[in-house]
Amino acid sequence: MGGVVLADVVGGASAGSLVLAGDLGLPDVPLRYVVLVVALVLLAWRLTYTAARLDRLHARIEGALTALDAQLVRRAECALELAAAAVVDPASSLILASAATDALAAEDEHSAGRLEIENVLTETIDVALTPEVVAAVRAEGGAPAELVERLAAAGLRVQLALRMHDDAIADCLRVRRKPLVRLFHLAGHTDLPQPVPLDAPQRL
Amino acid sequence: MSLRALRIGIVCPYSFDVPGGVQLHVRDLAEWLIDQGHDVSVLAPASPDTPVPDYVVSTGSAVPVRYNGSVARLSFGAVVNARVIRWLESDFDVVHLHEPLTPSISLLALRAATCPVVATFHSAMQRSRPLEALSPVFRPSLERVSGRIAVSPAAHETARWNSGTDPVVIPNGVFVDRIAAVGPDPRWAGTPSRPTISFLGRMQEPRKGLPVLLDALPAILEACPRARLLLAGPGDGAEVLSAVAPEHRHAVEILGTVSDEEKAGLLAGSDVYVAPNTGGESFGIILVEGMAAGAPVVASDLEAFARVLDDGRAGRLFACGDADDLARVVIGLVGDASAREALRAAGRRRAREYDWSVVGEQVLAVYETAVLAAAPVESGPLTLRFEAWRDRVRRRVRRGAGR
Secondary structure: OHHHHHHHHHHHHHHOEEOHHHHOOOOOEEHHHHHHHHHHHHHHHHHHHHHHHHHHHHHHHHHHHHHHHHHHHHHHHHHHHHHHOOOOOHHHHHHHHHHHHHHHHOOOOOOHHHHHHHHHHHHHHHHHOOHHHHHHHHHHOHHHHHHHHHHHHHHHHHHHHHHHHHHHHHHHHHHHOOHHHHHOOOOOOOOOOOOOOOOOOOOO | OOOOOOEEEEEOOOOOOOOOHHHHHHHHHHHHHHHOOOEEEEEEOOOOOOOOOOOEEEOOOOEEEEEOOEEEEEOOOHHHHHHHHHHHOOOOOEEEEEOOOOOOHHHHHHHHOOOOEEEEEOOOOOOOHHHHHOHHHHHHHHOOEEEEEEOOHHHHHHHHHHHOOOOEEOOOOEOHHHHHHHOOOOOOOOOOOOOEEEEEOOOOOHHHOHHHHHHHHHHHHHHOOOOEEEEEOOOOHHHHHHOOOHHHHHHEEEEEOOOHHHHHHHHHHOOEEEEOOOOOOOOOHHHHHHHHHOOOEEEEOOHHHHHHOOOOOOOEEEOOOOHHHHHHHHHHHHOOHHHHHHHHHHHHHHHHOOEHHHHHHHHHHHHHHHHHHOOOOOOOOHHHHHHHHHHHHHHHHHHHHHO
């Protein structure tokens, strides 16, 4: 049976139509229509697949941004706690507390102002917790050292989230640059993702 | 410092039948994580008669495959794929894949995983042609990886080439205290009259650099005639000895393959530990082990080694492949006890930075960030909700079939 069908297909192809259809009781279909339909199906599959891929990438960026947000808040909380525990001198504590409070107040904003505030916090942490201060606190141990470690860990996590976000953007832009994506407008109304211009990581 | 106990799945592509850098890394990482109270399962190939720790789930025997210039023991295929999918059903908070770009269970897990995925790139290869050719196939899978780690700057470069992203560099770890606790093994400990110089590694593998050390031997013996050269590692000892001039053979002792414990004892008792590797090193964990054990380390000035040795502050460097320079550095150290002591102390300090307590904490930070960054499925985009639904259906179907 298979052999017969194949022969029919080959024969049909040379004649410009599929004769096998007759075998199955279906009307004759010119080959070019079959090819067209197959091509359309393939294109549709490709488009949905790419759209789903893009959707996932956008979700990844969104998720990374959520993570960055959470880590920034956690860092501000750590900084505030450290300031309240008077681990460093009172003046530094006050500056640190003020920067941390600002950051916590700006928690829900997604704006340039928020970035500015977070960068100020980074700077303040660097100024208040110089390598000498950190070394002294670490040498002493106990609760203050633990607070410093927690702040350092929070800073590391901010950096990781930032990197995750940038990585996701790089992946996403690569797909969004594809001609297919642009031609069929697969990204929909989603804005082109923008990297978050946070300053250099805190030294701690 | 972690928020809560995580359920972590780790995938090791290489077989536990033979020891190797990636396998040891996975084992140590898993043990450290379990120590921290996390729930860890490791998926790895292992033949039924290989004893594996109880946190390891085997995908069955591995086949030796020639890939990327060396032979790797990998496992793949339809049956293995089914095992990987079943393993992934244990609802991990995060899955950590090692070497995701090898044709292995890591790649299979990457395709099947629906939880947040973290990937570690270990190897440093120049450029992989097959990977470039297949990049349209791999790229969509790789886009599922949210956290990327490279163990060294060289591995970072490789990953950047092959996946176009910027992984965070987290070095390999060692359990410094475990190694330091062993102490010098009296059989191989150096004495002022008979200093010991040690070498570890496969003797017949040219890039491990044993020939360079043997070339330096005559000059070393001329300066200190009673020095002992201890060679540990797999390989044909007789062949090594035949390459040494007869009048110098008395100084060479072949120890063969040694256990972890013996290795630490050997390093701790050495007056100089030499790593004359000539290339192809991505990281140099053995140097960290040497420093942790308290051995004064002398290594070739490969980029990876120079980095581990803090540009020569935690160990001495010599010009790669240059036997005369090696002899000069070794002779200088063997004749100077205070320099050796200073180097031992500097090495111990440096090794701390590679302790699992430091390195593991960083890996955990990547896990936590990946978990945080996971989009909430319920309210997430349609695709994710569809995938979650599809997975539920698949699971139900499979459970029905298993009954």
